[in-house]
Amino acid sequence: MTPTVILTILVLYFAVLIGISRFVSRKDSSNSAFFSANKNSKWYLVAFGMIGTALSGVTFISVPGEVGAPSGEQFKYFQFVLGNAVGFIITATVLLPLYYRLQLVSIYEYFEKRLGFYSYKTAAAIFLVSRTIGSAFRLYLVVIVFQRFVFDAFGIPFALTGIISLALIYAYTYKSGLKAIIITDTLQTFFLVSSVILTIIFICSSLDLNAIEAFETVKNSSYSKIFFWEDFMGSKFHFAKQFLGGMFVTIAMTGLDQDLMQKNLSCATIKDAQKNMFTFTGIFVLINIFFLGVGALLYIYADANGVQVPADLITGKPRTDLLFPEIAFHHLALLPAVVFLLGLIAATFATTDSALTALTTSFCIDFLGMDKPENVHKPKNIKVRKMVHFVFCLIMFGVIVLFNAINDASVVSMIFRIASYTYGPLLGLFTFGIFFKSRTVHDQWVPLICLTAPFITLLISNYSATFLNGYVFDNELIIVNAGITVLLLLAISKKLTKTVFETNEI
Structure with missing residues (x-):
């Protein structure tokens, strides 16, 4: 497929999204529609649309690529996914009822009620930093694909591609925000899911395999090992590390994250929001099985047809993230290439548009107080909200350019590694707030605690092999970070008086 064809499909795709956004916003472009979709979203649309938000272009490209990585990852990612599923269930049964009972727009308003001003602002700031970095990394991976397979042919530099x-994402999100995204993400998830299934069909056809033969081929290949029980101390792949890491990363990156929770809170009732989460969890697990299957089939196809893993243009090292687009664009027919492209676009922009809306919501609510009674009806709020949305686009662009200059690692690994440090204090704050209801903190010390805990965690991670008998951390590092945060919060805590504790509803 030529760069011109790819570019044409991109333009048509975004024309549809912008058209949907304009249609949705023509009657209501208010802050209420932008922040919470007026609290009338259909749970089944939210559940289906969240698939695209949760998976992203990282899952679409990097997860299949890692199946055949030199480090021997195979299907080890599914251990992490199983932990994700448990984390989603905990989020639905523990956190969602709390958020609905308090009638929150930004979930970090909980801390203002529970611990105080500085705790509230610290939690919101942690989210802003964490989500900006994580979403920029996700978008970066796909910008690289577009750059290599499209824009290099037109002499367009990487920065301009970003x-x-x-700019395209801003064009269809700045007016209606969440109200438009509920609809556009449903469409994008449809493209994503269809792309995964059709890609499997196309590759199987190219290998002359039917469904049963494909299953047996993947099962008997060197890529299909799921559970890793060997070397608990020294291996990052051990089941316990992956499962626990997946569970707590999900609680932090979903249950304590304004992005995905904002969609849940747009449902009319807690019952609808929970139906959404349970449905989403089942689909999420199934889709990840398909992604891993795609990864195995890609490497089997590459081995059979002499396709090499493309090299990174900066480091010269094989880059597994690029194997999927390499095969889709250069080795399959036009229709499979178009299907892959639509899936990639959908996976990427369903995540980024949602993140930009959540970042704007959090800043406007948590730092500008747009939900306060005295501010709700100020005429300039919509103009300010649009400016905030634009500024976050600029910040995300800066992170993408910076990451392009320094990165030589798999993006999926990098995202979850950074999440262990940035989301750990947020997980610790929620843990303290929920499980130590009889205590509060010296609020002004909380920002320092949330900076100290990741630093201590970094030291533990760097020297764990030396001081912990060879133990090597992976995604479960977020548990250590959260635990240190809780211990430090307990150290600066004080017992609530009986009267305050008895009237404390949160």
């Missing part, structure tokens, strides 16, 4: 991508 600007174009973010």
